[in-house]
Structures are given as C-alpha cells and as structure tokens.
Amino acid sequence: MKRFFRRKVEAWLILLAAKILIDRNVQRAPVVSRRDNNDMWYMAEKLDAIAQRISKNYP
Structure with missing residues (x-):
C-alpha cells in the first residue's frame, strides 16, 4: 500500500x-x-x- 501512494505522489509531482x-x-x-x-x-x-508509466506501475 505504501508503494501505491508513493507511485501516485511521484507521478503527481512529475505532472x-x-x-x-x-x-x-x-x-x-x-x-x-x-x-x-x-x-x-x-x-x-x-x-x-x-508520470503515466509510474502511476500504472510500469506496465
């Protein structure tokens, strides 16, 4: 769960x-x-x- 929020925050900062x-x-x-x-x-x-790739966990 912590990784999920971290990915979303990192993606938001890049956006x-x-x-x-x-x-x-x-x-x-x-x-x-x-x-x-x-x-x-x-x-x-x-x-x-x-940011999109980070948010989607690098599909």
Whole structure:
C-alpha cells in the first residue's frame, strides 16, 4: 500500500513539473527563444508520459 501512494505522489509531482513547463510556453515571449520554448513543450510531453508509466506501475 505504501508503494501505491508513493507511485501516485511521484507521478503527481512529475505532472506538476510538466504543467509548469507547459505554462511557460508563451508565444513570442521576449525572454524565451522559440527553440527553448519548443524544448520545454517537448520535455513536458515526455514528463507526462513518464508520470503515466509510474502511476500504472510500469506496465
């Protein structure tokens, strides 16, 4: 049971990090280059996939 909650909390924290990265994705931001913006979006998508695998106990 402890592992179940740990997996869910870890997945939730990773999803939080992905949300922060996606929220930073702003078109024409004066301080973020287009390349960095695209990289943050890609990282957020990868983190989302990782969180799903952790939450489902690596099927």
